Amino acid sequence: MIKAENIYWKHSAGVVLNGVSFEIPKGKVTAFVGPSGAGKTSLLRCIAGLHSDCKGVLTYQGALLAQMAPAERSSAIGFVLQQFHLFSHFTVLQNCTFSMIAVQKKAPHLAEQYAMEVLASLGIDHLWDKKPLRLSGGQQQRVAIARALVMRPKLLLLDEPTSALDPERRDSIAALLLQLQKGGMTVGISTHDMPFVKGLAHRMYFMEQGAITEAFDRETEELSSKIKISKYLGA
Amino acid sequence: MISAELLLHSYPYLLKGALVTIEIATVSMVIGTVFGCLIGGANCRRVRIPFLSTFLKGYVWAIRGTPLFVQLLFVFYALPEFLGVSFSPFSSGVIALGLNSAAYVSELVRAGIDNIPDGQWDASYVLGLNRWQTMRGVIFPQILNVLLPGLTNELTSLIKETSILMAIGTAELTKVSRDIVVRELDPVTIYLGTAILYLCMTTALSSVTAFLQRRAFA
Numbered sequence: 001m002i003k004a005e006n007i008y009w010k011h012s013a014g015v016v017l018n019g020v021s022f023e024i025p026k027g028k029v030t031a032f033v034g035p036s037g038a039g040k041t042s043l044l045r046c047i048a049g050l051h052s053d054c055k056g057v058l059t060y061q062g063a064l065l066a067q068m069a070p071a072e073r074s075s076a077i078g079f080v081l082q083q084f085h086l087f088s089h090f091t092v093l094q095n096c097t098f099s100m101i102a103v104q105k106k107a108p109h110l111a112e113q114y115a116m117e118v119l120a121s122l123g124i125d126h127l128w129d130k131k132p133l134r135l136s137g138g139q140q141q142r143v144a145i146a147r148a149l150v151m152r153p154k155l156l157l158l159d160e161p162t163s164a165l166d167p168e169r170r171d172s173i174a175a176l177l178l179q180l181q182k183g184g185m186t187v188g189i190s191t192h193d194m195p196f197v198k199g200l201a202h203r204m205y206f207m208e209q210g211a212i213t214e215a216f217d218r219e220t221e222e223l224s225s226k227i228k229i230s231k232y233l234g235a
Numbered sequence: 236m237i238s239a240e241l242l243l244h245s246y247p248y249l250l251k252g253a254l255v256t257i258e259i260a261t262v263s264m265v266i267g268t269v270f271g272c273l274i275g276g277a278n279c280r281r282v283r284i285p286f287l288s289t290f291l292k293g294y295v296w297a298i299r300g301t302p303l304f305v306q307l308l309f310v311f312y313a314l315p316e317f318l319g320v321s322f323s324p325f326s327s328g329v330i331a332l333g334l335n336s337a338a339y340v341s342e343l344v345r346a347g348i349d350n351i352p353d354g355q356w357d358a359s360y361v362l363g364l365n366r367w368q369t370m371r372g373v374i375f376p377q378i379l380n381v382l383l384p385g386l387t388n389e390l391t392s393l394i395k396e397t398s399i400l401m402a403i404g405t406a407e408l409t410k411v412s413r414d415i416v417v418r419e420l421d422p423v424t425i426y427l428g429t430a431i432l433y434l435c436m437t438t439a440l441s442s443v444t445a446f447l448q449r450r451a452f453a
Contacts, residue, residue: 070364102368
């Protein structure tokens with residue numbers, strides 16, 4: 001679904017991504033793992049178009065991502081930021097409907113109807129009239145996921161999805177992502193939470209200092225053949 | 236000694252002057268708020284438009300660095316020489332106050348926008364919202380809460396600053412009161428009455444904005 005060749009990105013502090021190549025296969029969960037500062041978040045941000053100055057070739061189903069308009073990209077790729085960044089002046093429902101109405105030009109009543117369906121599927125439809133600041137971290141995350149899902153993306157990216165969650169909620173978000181994947185969604189995660197991705201990811205890329213140093217495909221390879229990932233997983 | 240009779244006799248004239256003050260302040264407020272929001276939006280960290288942002292920064296710098304009185308005299312006496320058209324005292328006052336206010340409002344707006352976390356822009360971008368949609372639907376509503384108190388101060392100052400239009404002959408409240416003082420020779424009564432009228436106007440404005448703030452952010 002996503003193919004990346006030789007991705008390079010730097011900011012004022014130095015090179016963050018240094019010639020990274022990878023593939024996110026359709027309908028699978030792909031995780032980018034590694035220590036803090038390895039470049040995982042920057043990589044997801046490049047895919048989501050937030051680093052428009054990143055170099056290299058990034059394609060989505062064969063089409064160059066750099067040539068996709070933001071509206072087109074948002075319907076293909078959903079991105080849940082690490083801090084969620086819900087719109088605090090909107091209710092949960094408005095957070096979900098705003099982009100549908102503004103970007104996809106949906107009629108407000110249809111947008112609300114669909115948003116409520118998505119909220120219900122995530123078990124948070126009862127929060128529809130609440131403002132984000134009144135919600136717990138786990139609830140905020142589900143709203144952020146719902147806000148991305150209402151745009152009907154084919155690929156859902158999540159940056160450090162467990163960073164604000166307790167162990168119980170971590171399991172619940174893992175179950176939710178598996179449920180989405182089984183429903184046909186492609187999922188991309190950046191995380192340094194190894195227990196979280198252990199049973200979740202079909203493919204893993206281990207990143208260090210802006211480069212992918214090891215890749216592991218659960219269906220075709222033995223974990224023991226991957227020294228760094230296996231060590232990092234504690235396996 | 237305050238003369239109640241003189242005050243009662245003068246109030247119709249003072250109210251007429253106050254009405255002109257309100258007209259000038261209202262039009263200037265609209266100019267100041269609209270242009271202030273546009274300039275503030277164009278000057279914020281995340282928008283920056285090449286050349287235009289530099290020009291607008293220069294404009295804000297010049298307006299904030301020179302006295303309003305000089306700006307008023309410039310608009311009334313110097314600008315017609317450049318443009319070849321003359322402005323009435325009322326128009327000159329509105330232009331000078333409006334453009335002055337726009338510079339100060341733009342700084343409030345710019346600071347408010349720059350204080351919104353970058354993540355709000357990022358979240359908007361990944362949802363496919365363009366800059367205008369982001370500004371209008373996401374950023375601006377979030378800065379209103381912090382903008383309103385500053386805006387109230389600015390607009391209150393604007394009402395008081397209309398008094399300098401007396402210098403170019405605009406028949407606003409201060410000029411009317413001075414004319415009455417010259418005629419009646421009772422500055423205590425007239426200027427006290429004038430001050431009360433200014434207080435009424437500024438208090439009304441503060442009350443309206445406080446009410447709006449309570450309603451919007453309840």
